[in-house]
């Protein structure tokens with residue numbers, strides 16, 4: 465690796481997703497005199513807009529994909545470098561980009577996100593959904609499809625099966641219930657009828673105003689197409705873009721080739737055993753494959769429950785793996801079991817002067833008993849922001865303490881058109897059998913679950929317009945003994961807010 469540095473910056477941030485951009489913004493506003501470089505593979509950056517602190521730890525915001533010039537105009541100290549990083553030399557403090565340039569740093573923050581954990585590599589019938597390009601590819605193939613198989617049980621799979629219309633969906637989940645990453649079986653039961661009902665007409669405007677570097681013409685429909693055109697201007701299509709976020713399907717039509725509204729069949733407790741092409745199926749001596757339905761399909765999926773389904777293509781939504789690869793060679797990073805760069809409570813990796821934030825890192829400090837890392841949009845923002853603060857504090861020789869946002873896990877999202885709020889150990893994570901659950905459920909309206917440990921509230925799942933999030937957040941943070949209140953905690957006839965005034 466050549467070390468002919470084009471320039472050395474005080475701070476170099478790699479990755480223009482939420483974590484990287486928030487880190488850049490924080491550094492640039494905290495130390496406006498310092499030279500900051502943002503190196504990212506694509507021409508766009510992700511910007512947080514309409515940020516709203518809903519309560520002490522809950523936050524809501526929109527995300528816009530913008531051209532990098534927006535950041536450069538706002539922060540004169542910022543240099544934007546559009547290229548992938550292909551190598552890192554932590555001894556000599558420089559990075560090398562795919563277009564052969566070398567940049568030095570005093571402090572580096574790696575925010576390169578993750579890439580889909582694909583069921584199999586290089587199979588043209590298996591798609592992962594991660595960024596704008598892959599979502600566009602999905603849409604293109606869906607409009608000709610009659611049946612798809614979706615594999616995975618996290619947020620992406622949940623949204624996908626709900627949103628797809630005009631195409632039969634076979635949904636293979638490895639758990640006993642859908643949405644296991646977020647819910648227990650009770651919440652899953654509450655949500656299942658939504659999969660069987662017709663989708664309500666959308667009245668809310670699309671929250672993501674732009675996926676493109678160009679403003680669409682007035683009256684034009686909002687699509688991903690300009691993004692692909694933009695990619696023609698320099699970055700290779702294989703370079704990973706930023707991860708999509710909560711509303712990734714807004715503004716794109718997820719419609720297949722059939723007239724049906726929605727047809728989803730869930731195959732529980734199974735994984736993919738094998739994927740065959742139609743030729744392989746025909747030449748297979750095994751009679752056990754026996755596809756579930758007649759007809760000829762381009763690809764067949766054999767599940768571990770013994771069933772085989774033909775389909776037009778398979779969506780692999782089985783999570784992400786941290787994008788660490790370009791940074792590892794020749795360096796001695798401590799990696800977590802999930803493959804992420806280990807970071808401590810100062811967002812520092814195990815290598816001096818190298819920080820990491822967002823999906824690429826694994827939080828390895830002693831977590832608060834009410835927090836866990838999940839590779840989510842909110843945590844990418846919080847980590848990027850906090851990493852920026854830590855980097856600034858360290859060059860100014862100041863002390864900094866772990867931010868309050870890491871005290872309590874909190875997340876607001878929407879699934880199946882319901883508002884969903886998750887707080888603390890919402891699924892009893894790590895609590896063992898020694899916890900109690902209180903549940904209140906009104907079919908089609910709300911599902912409220914509280915997790916109690918030692919009489920104290922340690923987590924909650926709120927689905928629907930419950931309006932309980934702030935009160936519950938306070939009860940969790942105050943660690944108040946709730947034993948005297950018993951089941952009245954969820955009594956709908958008692959106004960819980962007044963109760964605790």
Ligand code: FAD
Pocket residue numbers: 478479480481482483484503504505506510547548549550575576577578593594595619620703704705706707708709710711712787790821822823824839840841842844877
């Ligand atoms: P990313 O957004 O992935 O950004 C990484 C950046 O690094 C990109 O700009 C990329 O181009 C750049 N990069 C990568 N490698 C290099 C390199 N070698 N050199 C230079 N640049 C590089 N979260 C939620 O909270 N709620 C949801 O409902 C939700 N839904 C999702 C739906 C989908 C389809 C997906 C894919 C994700 C979803 N997420 C959701 C997760 C959320 O989008 C991510 O957790 C978050 O965006 C991670 O941000 P990040 O900045 O760490 O990484």
